[in-house]
Amino acid sequence: MLIKLTGGKVYDPANGVDGVVRDVYVENGRIVSPSPGAKIDREYGLHGSVVMAGGIDPHSHIGGGKVTIGRMLMPEDHLGNEVARTALTRSGCGHAVPSTMTTGYRYAEMGYTAAFEPAMLPANARQAHMEMADVSIIDKGAFVMLGSDDFFLRQLAAKSDFSAVKDYIAWTMHAAQAIAVKVVNPGGISAFKFNQRKLDLDEKHVHYGVTPRDIILNLARGLKELGVVHPIHIHGCNLGVPGGVETTLETIRGSSGLPIHLTHIQFHSYDTEGDMKFSSGAARVAEAINSHKNVSIDIGQVMFGQTCTASGDSMRQFVNTRSADPKKWVVMDIECDAGCGVVPFKYRDKSFVNALQWAIGLELFLMVNDPWRIFLTTDHPNGGPFTCYPHLIRLLMDKTFRKQVMGTINQDALKYSALATLDREYSLYEIAIMTRAGPAKSLGLKDRGHLGVGACADITVYADNPDREAMFEKPELVFKNGELIVRDGKIVKVVNGATHVARPSYDKGIEKSLKQYFDDFHTVRMENFRLSDDEIINYGQGEIIVQPTGARTA
Amino acid sequence: MGVMTESTGTSATDSGHYDNVACPFCGILCDDLAISRTAGGLKVTKNGCDKAKAGFERAVASTGPQIAGKPATLSEAVAAAAKLVKSAELPIFGGLGTDVEGMRAVMSIADNAGGVVDHALSEGQYRNFRVLQSGGWVMTTLTEARNRADLFVIVGSDIHQLHPRFFERIVCNERSMFSDNPPKRTVVFLGEGLDQSAAKSTRIGDVITIPAKGERIGEIMVALRAMAKGGAISGDTIGGMPRAQIEDLLARCQKASYGVMVWAPPSLSFPNADLTVQATSEFIKDINQTSRFAGLSLGGNEGAVSAGAVCAWQSGYPLRVSFASGKPHYDTERFAMASLLANKQSDLLVWVASYTPGLSPPDCDVPMVVLGTPGLALSRTPAVYIPVGTPGVDHAGLIVRCDNVVSLPLRNLGRSTLPRAADVLAQIEAAL
Numbered sequence: 010m011l012i013k014l015t016g017g018k019v020y021d022p023a024n025g026v027d028g029v030v031r032d033v034y035v036e037n038g039r040i041v042s043p044s045p046g047a048k049i050d051r052e053y054g055l056h057g058s059v060v061m062a063g064g065i066d067p068h069s070h071i072g073g074g075k076v077t078i079g080r081m082l083m084p085e086d087h088l089g090n091e092v093a094r095t096a097l098t099r100s101g102c103g104h105a106v107p108s109t110m111t112t113g114y115r116y117a118e119m120g121y122t123a124a125f126e127p128a129m130l131p132a133n134a135r136q137a138h139m140e141m142a143d144v145s146i147i148d149k150g151a152f153v154m155l156g157s158d159d160f161f162l163r164q165l166a167a168k169s170d171f172s173a174v175k176d177y178i179a180w181t182m183h184a185a186q187a188i189a190v191k192v193v194n195p196g197g198i199s200a201f202k203f204n205q206r207k208l209d210l211d212e213k214h215v216h217y218g219v220t221p222r223d224i225i226l227n228l229a230r231g232l233k234e235l236g237v238v239h240p241i242h243i244h245g246c247n248l249g250v251p252g253g254v255e256t257t258l259e260t261i262r263g264s265s266g267l268p269i270h271l272t273h274i275q276f277h278s279y280d281t282e283g284d285m286k287f288s289s290g291a292a293r294v295a296e297a298i299n300s301h302k303n304v305s306i307d308i309g310q311v312m313f314g315q316t317c318t319a320s321g322d323s324m325r326q327f328v329n330t331r332s333a334d335p336k337k338w339v340v341m342d343i344e345c346d347a348g349c350g351v352v353p354f355k356y357r358d359k360s361f362v363n364a365l366q367w368a369i370g371l372e373l374f375l376m377v378n379d380p381w382r383i384f385l386t387t388d389h390p391n392g393g394p395f396t397c398y399p400h401l402i403r404l405l406m407d408k409t410f411r412k413q414v415m416g417t418i419n420q421d422a423l424k425y426s427a428l429a430t431l432d433r434e435y436s437l438y439e440i441a442i443m444t445r446a447g448p449a450k451s452l453g454l455k456d457r458g459h460l461g462v463g464a465c466a467d468i469t470v471y472a473d474n475p476d477r478e479a480m481f482e483k484p485e486l487v488f489k490n491g492e493l494i495v496r497d498g499k500i501v502k503v504v505n506g507a508t509h510v511a512r513p514s515y516d517k518g519i520e521k522s523l524k525q526y527f528d529d530f531h532t533v534r535m536e537n538f539r540l541s542d543d544e545i546i547n548y549g550q551g552e553i554i555v556q557p558t559g560a561r562t563a
Numbered sequence: 564m565g566v567m568t569e570s571t572g573t574s575a576t577d578s579g580h581y582d583n584v585a586c587p588f589c590g591i592l593c594d595d596l597a598i599s600r601t602a603g604g605l606k607v608t609k610n611g612c613d614k615a616k617a618g619f620e621r622a623v624a625s626t627g628p629q630i631a632g633k634p635a636t637l638s639e640a641v642a643a644a645a646k647l648v649k650s651a652e653l654p655i656f657g658g659l660g661t662d663v664e665g666m667r668a669v670m671s672i673a674d675n676a677g678g679v680v681d682h683a684l685s686e687g688q689y690r691n692f693r694v695l696q697s698g699g700w701v702m703t704t705l706t707e708a709r710n711r712a713d714l715f716v717i718v719g720s721d722i723h724q725l726h727p728r729f730f731e732r733i734v735c736n737e738r739s740m741f742s743d744n745p746p747k748r749t750v751v752f753l754g755e756g757l758d759q760s761a762a763k764s765t766r767i768g769d770v771i772t773i774p775a776k777g778e779r780i781g782e783i784m785v786a787l788r789a790m791a792k793g794g795a796i797s798g799d800t801i802g803g804m805p806r807a808q809i810e811d812l813l814a815r816c817q818k819a820s821y822g823v824m825v826w827a828p829p830s831l832s833f834p835n836a837d838l839t840v841q842a843t844s845e846f847i848k849d850i851n852q853t854s855r856f857a858g859l860s861l862g863g864n865e866g867a868v869s870a871g872a873v874c875a876w877q878s879g880y881p882l883r884v885s886f887a888s889g890k891p892h893y894d895t896e897r898f899a900m901a902s903l904l905a906n907k908q909s910d911l912l913v914w915v916a917s918y919t920p921g922l923s924p925p926d927c928d929v930p931m932v933v934l935g936t937p938g939l940a941l942s943r944t945p946a947v948y949i950p951v952g953t954p955g956v957d958h959a960g961l962i963v964r965c966d967n968v969v970s971l972p973l974r975n976l977g978r979s980t981l982p983r984a985a986d987v988l989a990q991i992e993a994a995l
């Protein structure tokens with residue numbers, strides 16, 4: 010069936026198209042360029058509405074044990090946020106930590122067609138994929154966590170041959186069905202289990218003797234040499250610590266030109282000026298990012314209201330439990346592999362600290378110049394639920410609105426931030442980069458995030474409403490693989506999304522040492538630790554899409 | 564839903580050998596079993612405990628579906644079940660001894676039919692869930708405890724009876740990731756009449772018995788917490804135990820480099836046991852201010868963990884959810900299966916029990932649709948009975964371990980060709 014989207018204003022940054030009125034054709038789930046005179050089976054007149062590729066969230070905690078711990082922990086988050094079953098959709102609930110199907114519906118209704126779980130523990134990968142399989146409609150994928158797992162740390166401690174380190178990284182990506190690798194508080198999750206309470210960039214882990222800097226550099230170099238497109242995804246040391254900005258700057262400077270991605274950088278941009286010893290370090294961080302082209306970031310914007318934080322960073326989350334609201338929380342040590350901390354949080358606009366966090370996120374958005382290296386996230390649900398994105402987009406696109414909101418928050422906080430001096434307004438083109446083209450490029454999704462011929466027909470059409478929040482909240486049309494799934498912000502068809510993975514090559518010989526290691530120490534056999542394709546395809550009713558990796562060097 | 568196929572052969576007459584088999588017969592899911600299949604049935608040839616042997620080696624009679632005790636075809640039975648579900652005011656989907664796929668199918672039909680979901684063993688699970696939802700905790704997992712712990716405190720639970728290989732695999736292991744010569748471990752049995760026979764190995768140093776009554780363990784935890792904060796506790800005994808013994812326990816907890824308190828919620832069968840779990844969890848939280856310590860909750864037999872997890876990620880709530888209004892409605896008291904039945908608020912029980920023949924439906928007078936493993940003990944004739952396979956024996960599947968972190972693939976060992984509960988439920992739902 011040939012579908013024609015007629016007369017929309019197209020924003021397709023991957024192909025340099027900036028608000029040009031043109032027709033888009035779709036056939037068999039792909040964007041096509043039909044032969045002249047081809048019969049159009051279905052036409053949608055768009056009359057100047059805005060056309061973009063489907064949104065791609067490169068960092069959103071949508072599946073895996075800690076999210077479900079959050080769901081179990083917070084029945085009060087669900088009350089009043091129940092969603093009724095319809096003829097098409099299942100019932101569900103939740104605000105900060107919505108249930109799986111509801112998560113998928115809400116993303117789709119917002120014009121997003123993919124979201125990536127950034128913190129999949131190898132030991133919990135199977136459950137993460139099971140949950141993601143139940144996130145309806147959208148495509149998904151996951152970043153597997155390394156850097157506090159015993160096998161990797163003992164490799165570094167023993168100064169193992171670097172190709173063995175790479176084999177292990179690649180093996181883990183295969184075993185966990187991942188598209189990228191994340192490191193969370195490098196070495197710190199493990200150090201916490203040895204009762205270390207902090208681990209600075211150059212501080213030694215008491216047992217392995219390695220430092221976070223060693224861990225980051227090995228992972229960064231390993232992924233680059235394996236040809237994995239997305240660079241090491243770093244949740245740095247000292248999350249949420251005033252003064253943490255120094256660690257962040259040092260991490261950037263120390264990257265020696267290796268590609269790195271710094272996630273939820275807002276939480277790592279706190280300085281120590283002023284009476285409260287808490288101020289914005291955003292300007293310094295933005296400057297460093299502007300001058301280091303090897304660095305990309307996402308923000309982890311804080312949004313006011315109730316949420317529930319869920320992080321692999323057990324060390325820092327244990328400290329954050331002091332601010333738990335409501336007063337309950339979970340911290341876990343997991344399988345000599347990783348950990349997690351789930352802590353409910355309420356960000357209050359009248360609180361000095363929370364208002365400043367909010368301002369720091371916005372400052373970073375407005376001071377980082379290159380939208381291809383900055384992605385729009387709230388680190389769902391850590392800074393706030395992903396359903397806040399339309400509001401956040403309006404804050405970025407509409408300075409009058411931004412100033413209005415600034416007038417309602419804690420005013421002392423603004424004294425320690427440069428936000429009031431920033432007049433930048435994002436354009437639709439830049440928003441399209443930050444929310445689709447950029448993430449697709451960074452993750453190596455070769456046929457997503459753009460509208461060129463051959464691309465997957467994941468397309469979102471928005472009314473060109475000057476109220477950008479209203480515009481991005483409720484797209485007019487959303488297509489997934491060329492099928493209309495949302496009309497006027499409501500689901501009209503439910504489809505199954507695919508799982509994106511990357512499979513760098515490795516020497517199968519690594520399994521010999523791994524097998525022995527699992528048999529000796531673990532409670533799961535190596536053979537069962539690995540996820541088979543069948544598990545995802547059959548049980549998840551989904552497809553696996555293997556995205557390309559570059560050639561492995563050495 | 565697709566059906567997994569096992570490349571090693573699925574016909575009951577073939578012979579076959581399987582290594583690294585995961586065992587679904589208790590919540591710790593050992594996955595190092597070796598199993599052979601011959602014409603005579605399955606044989607556990609390596610690493611199975613008695614419970615595993617009973618589960619895997621049990622022959623299942625080739626019974627067919629029944630309607631009111633009379634033989635019927637599968638499609639007749641499905642149609643009859645669908646009719647009952649459709650006409651029920653408030654059906655309970657209970658038992659829920661199944662795998663992740665089975666639980667997904669339960670959630671789907673319960674959502675569709677406006678029913679309630681609850682697991683047979685949720686009374687035990689709620690001793691934990693209540694604590695999670697009111698205060699939370701610091702927890703660990705099996706591999707972490709196996710390698711790291713130098714102190715195990717067994718809290719009022721007969722672990723060996725519920726999980727026959729727990730001590731062998733987690734406490735008595737000779738090797739540790741962190742030392743070629745790992746230090747000896749202390750095991751404290753806090754509770755009356757706990758089977759200590761498995762706490763024997765060269766790894767184990769002191770074994771200490773504090774035979775407190777179950778319902779007094781909470782007091783001991785509260786006292787430990789108070790004493791740790793420097794509070795004065797008067798009296799010669801604490802929770803009925805000599806004060807010196809409790810002081811000694813506190814000293815050991817504070818000295819441990821990684822202490823683990825182990826409990827199995829189903830074992831804590833005394834009133835308000837959740838308060839004991841809570842006191843234990845709060846004590847553990849406090850110790851973590853200065854040194855490392857964690858809880859380790861076991862239990863989770865009969866697929867209970869999978870049921871709780873799938874229900875939580877799909878509905879937001881861990882069991883005891885009603886879909887009668889079209890939305891998830893959570894009420895841990897009202898939608899507990901036992902209270903619904905006692906208050907005569909339900910008019911149909913759909914019971915799923917695919918692991919062991921002992922997971923019988925409760926005594927009640929509502930009509931029952933039973934999806935059960937052959938040989939399931941039934942005290943009365945169900946309206947519809949459909950024999951189903953056991954995940955990990957008769958068909959493949961996925962299951963979540965007691966620590967709620969690890970899950971494992973279950974294999975089709977080709978014992979029988981009985982259908983998956985997931986498929987039967989999907990057929991019933993399709994016929995609604």
Ligand code: SF4
Pocket residue numbers: 586587588589590591592593610611612613614615726727728729
């Ligand atoms: S201890 Fe439990 S999981 Fe292990 S073999 Fe026995 S029944 Fe199976």
Ligand SMILES: [Zn+2]
Pocket residue numbers: 068070127128273388391
């Ligand atoms: Zn995150």
